[in-house]
Amino acid sequence: MVSSTVPPKAFIQQQNLAEQVADYLTQAIVKQHFLPGERLSEVQLSRDLGVSRAPVREAARLLESRGLLISKPRRGFFVRALNAVELEDVFDFRLCLERHAIHCLVGRYTPDAQRALKQQVEVLCEAAIGNDGTRRIEEDLQFHRLMLHYAGNERLLRAFNDLSHELRLCITLITKTHEAPDTIATSHFKLLDALDSGSPEACREAIDYHIGVARDSVVKGVGEIGVAY
Numbered sequence: 001m002v003s004s005t006v007p008p009k010a011f012i013q014q015q016n017l018a019e020q021v022a023d024y025l026t027q028a029i030v031k032q033h034f035l036p037g038e039r040l041s042e043v044q045l046s047r048d049l050g051v052s053r054a055p056v057r058e059a060a061r062l063l064e065s066r067g068l069l070i071s072k073p074r075r076g077f078f079v080r081a082l083n084a085v086e087l088e089d090v091f092d093f094r095l096c097l098e099r100h101a102i103h104c105l106v107g108r109y110t111p112d113a114q115r116a117l118k119q120q121v122e123v124l125c126e127a128a129i130g131n132d133g134t135r136r137i138e139e140d141l142q143f144h145r146l147m148l149h150y151a152g153n154e155r156l157l158r159a160f161n162d163l164s165h166e167l168r169l170c171i172t173l174i175t176k177t178h179e180a181p182d183t184i185a186t187s188h189f190k191l192l193d194a195l196d197s198g199s200p201e202a203c204r205e206a207i208d209y210h211i212g213v214a215r216d217s218v219v220k221g222v223g224e225i226g227v228a229y
Contacts, residue, residue: 018062019059021058024049024059025060025069030134030169034079036080036081038079040060040077063077064077066166090166091170091215095212097159098147099204099207101148102151102204102207105195106203108150117191117195118192121189124139127139141164141168143188145160145161145164187213190210
């Protein structure tokens with residue numbers, strides 16, 4: 001008989017604490033409270049959050065694995081700055097995922113999927129009216145997450161969720177450089193129209209355009225304002 005050892009309660013609490021710190025840092029980075037290239041002080045963060053340095057360090061390592069932070073030997077953790085080439089790579093991978101997803105989805109586009117996606121676009125448009133940029137980003141990601149979910153391939157969805165951490169930074173840049181951020185929300189209706197048509201070709205064109213415009217907006221904006229995120 002193999003005996004199992006229950007992990008100490010303190011260990012579980014420590015892991016949960018690190019996740020909470022990671023969530024806090026993610027939101028702070030997306031809201032640009034910490035700017036690209038900025039060094040994060042473990043000591044200051046532990047003081048500000050009222051926790052020890054251990055969960056702060058663990059959270060930083062977690063965000064490094066998610067592509068939001070980078071570590072430099074003997075210098076600590078810094079907010080990652082994405083250059084134009086890295087941004088292109090992120091969108092190229094996203095396009096591969098969503099091209100396949102929408103191809104699968106159009107062949108199994110049920111009334112439930114249609115209703116859920118339409119409702120999510122309406123939520124996204126509502127979020128676009130407000131001043132909460134973080135909510136706009138999360139509702140945007142949720143639309144695409146639903147699209148991959150209804151495509152029926154959970155591995156695609158897991159890959160998208162892994163990519164979504166870097167996408168948060170990219171969508172933040174779109175909002176910064178786009179002349180009318182609310183059009184980011186309404187542009188999702190074109191994806192719904194393509195799915196309603198039942199045409200795989202129309203869906204391919206719609207997703208290529210949707211993600212292509214986002215990519216071009218980010219890369220162009222980075223070039224014009226001379227920064228990388």
